[in-house]
Amino acid sequence: MKLRKLRVRVGWTQRELAEKIPLNHSQIAKYELGNETPPEDINILLDGLLGADGDLSDLWVHVKRQPFPDRLRKYLEYEAKATAMHTYLALGSKGQWRSSTHANQVRRSDSCHVAQVFIQ
Structure with a gap:
């Protein structure tokens, strides 16, 4: 949001600013x-071009470079397992995987890697 405010204050469009860096x-x-x-080098360029007096550089230091916060990690693990289960179930015909005994047999036979994820 700060970047947009600085760009508008200077009177440039996104395209005009991008041409000065150069970026898309x-x-x-x-x-x-x-x-x-x-990236830090682009941030420094933006700071200078927009006359931010180091404000953008100061903010950049505080930005967490993690794509997902720690609180979402468990959710992502469950989502991966759910996707594997969905894929696993789609491999068989309707009702084929009804018993855990059959699923364990498939897992032991090593015929389906997704089955291993599903059973765990």
Whole structure:
């Protein structure tokens, strides 16, 4: 949001700012929306071009470079297992995987890696 305010204050469009760096204007939009964080060298260029007096550089130091916060890690693990289960179930015909005994046999036979993920 700060980046957009600085760009508007200078009177440039995203395209005009992107040409000065050089970047694609869609990349500027991603930075402004917070969907991506500019690399440090681009951030320094933006800071200088927009006359931010070091404000953008100061903010960059505080940005966490993690794609997902720790609180979401468990959710991502469950989502991966659910996707594997969905894929596993799609491999068999309807009702084929009804018993855990059959699923364990498939897992032991090593015929399906996804079955291993499903049973665990």
